[in-house]
Amino acid sequence: MVQRTGSADLPLHGGRVPGWLADRMTRLGAVISQAIVHHYGRDELLRRLAHPFWFQSFGAVMGMDWHSSGITTSVLGxxxxGLKPLEGELGLHVCGGRGRHSRLTPAELVAVGERVGLDGPxxxxxxxxxxxxxxAAVQDGYGLYLHGFIVADDGKxxxxxxxxxxxxRQARRYHWLSEGLTSFVDRPHAAIEGQGEGTIVNLTDARAAASRQSQLDLLRDLGPDRIASELGKLGEGRARAPAPADQLALPxxxxxxxxxxxxxxxxxxxxHGNLAAAADRGPADFAELLLVPGVGARTVRALxxxxxxxxxAPYRFADPARFSFAHGGKDRHPFPVPIRVYDETIRVLKAAVGQAKLGRDEVLGAIKRLDVEARRLDRHARGPDVETLIAEERRASPGYGGRSVFGVEAPAQDLDGRSVVEFPSLEEL
Known part of the structure; x- marks a missing residue:
């Protein structure tokens, strides 16, 4: 069913995603999408994309800035x-984008309709x-600049x-889901993310039905000149705006x-549950995963x-920053992107999905058990604090091929100019 799932503040960030990261995000995003469709179906992937907390975590695990508005643009891109070559396999089509690309969305949808037999118009x-x-109907002070439309072959x-x-310097993201949608103007959003800016005119709220009808009645009965006069009276303070308490409260x-x-x-x-599932239980319980050549402890942590x-589960995505501990961030927070680990993650996932297509689910099943174990272990797991974990990753970063928008991480050197970073073996990686 269509429902609001929450709101969030998104700092507005500029800049571009470097090519070395954009390419990896494309490949990782595609293979994660394939895994979700394999396990749960195409409809579930659409539901996930309509969930604002999951969407932010999805971008964070791909190495983007964990908290910024740039996740929206980079993930959709x-x-x-990544899904373009998989349209025939997954039956999913991603249209639109940022700026001028957003204005091309209707034409792209018409073209998709012609290809797969949908009502493109x-x-x-x-x-x-x-x-x-x-x-227009939600007047909250945010001008739209990005529009992404993901449509399935069945029209959802x-x-x-x-x-x-x-x-x-804030951004607001809006999520829509066609599942259960009966009206474009009566509570249609799956979620709205963004910082509260006082009273918001939201004519899509169910309680605004009378207001929507009154506007139509005014236009029919009074005409535009009389309406302009009434608006002038509002400007003179003869009418009061609704109190903020009347607005819909969201998580x-x-x-x-x-x-x-x-x-x-x-x-x-x-x-700690994620780390324990990888470190404590991995060698004992995930033989199928660890026997994949080149998969070591650090890659299992990312996986x-x-x-x-x-x-x-949806409740576990309230802290998107946690997912940046898989592959770091392009801005070096919490640590530089560990390129060697990132590439191993993609390679293992692609191999697992490829085998699953042939009916062999052992490796993909082993990856799934990592999540099961993390949820079981996080009740009791203990470990280093956040600062210690970040410091450890930064010290090891050169050995993992750490990279950020500031460049490649250089190994620290001793007084004789020798590297003091030991590069990890494949077993450690």
Whole structure:
């Protein structure tokens, strides 16, 4: 069913995703999508994309800035590139994008309809209506600049779009899901993310039905001149705006402005569960996974968090920062992207999905058990604090091929100019 699932503050960030990361995000996003469809079906992937907490965690596990608005653009871009060659296999099509690409969405949807036998013009109309609702019916001070429309071969779809407020340097992301949608103007959102900016005009709320009808009645009975007169009276203070308490209250995920990952940003108990599933139980219980050539302890740690993105329950995505401990972040927070680990994660997942297509689910099943074990172990697992974990990753970063927008991590050297970083073996990696 269509429902609001929460809201969040998204700091507005500029810049571009470097090519070395964009390529890896494309490949990892595609193979995670394949794994979700394999285990749970295409509809479930659409539901996940309509969940704002999961969407943010998905971007964080792919090495993007864990808290910023840039996750929206980069994730949709990665999926558009990565799922394009898989359209025939998955029956999913990613249209739209940022800026001028968003304005091409209706034409792209018409083309998809012609290829797979859908009503393309109806999809194009849905795209325009969604954009109009979030730019006109929901007047919250955020101008839309991104519109992504993901549609399946059976006509079901998810929309993710984002607006920005230059004055406060914030972004707001809106999620839509066609499942259960009966009206574009009566509580249609799956979720809205963004910082509260006082009273918001939200004509899509169910309690605004009388207001929507009154506007139509005014236009019919009074005409535009009389309406302009009434608006003038509002400007003179002869009418009062509704109190903020009248607005719909939503669960709120506040994504802070600071770049660094701090202890308050991470559910340490769950992070210890991820680490324990990989370190303590991995060698004993995941023989199928560990026998894959080149898979060592650090890669299993990354796979434990990827596994949660594929299999985790919705309540476990309230701390997106935790998922940045899989592959770091392009801005070096919490640590530089460990390229060697990232590539191993992609390789293992691709091999697992490839085998699953042939009916051999052993490796994909082993990855799934990492999530099961993490949830079981996080009740009792103990380990280092967040600062210690970050410090350890940064010390090891050169050995993992650590890289960020600032460049490749150079090994520390002793007084004689010799490297003091020992590069990990394949077993450790």
């Amino acid at each position: 990665a999926l558009k590139r 109806a999809l194009a109309t849905a795209s325009r209506l969604v954009a109009k609702v979030d730019s 779809w998810t929309v993710v779009q984002q607006g920005m407020n230059d004055a406060n 709120h995920l506040e994504l802070p402005a600071h770049h660094d990952v701090r202890p308050a940003d991470v559910n340490l108990r769950r992070l 434990a968090m990827v596994s949660e993105v594929v299999h985790g």
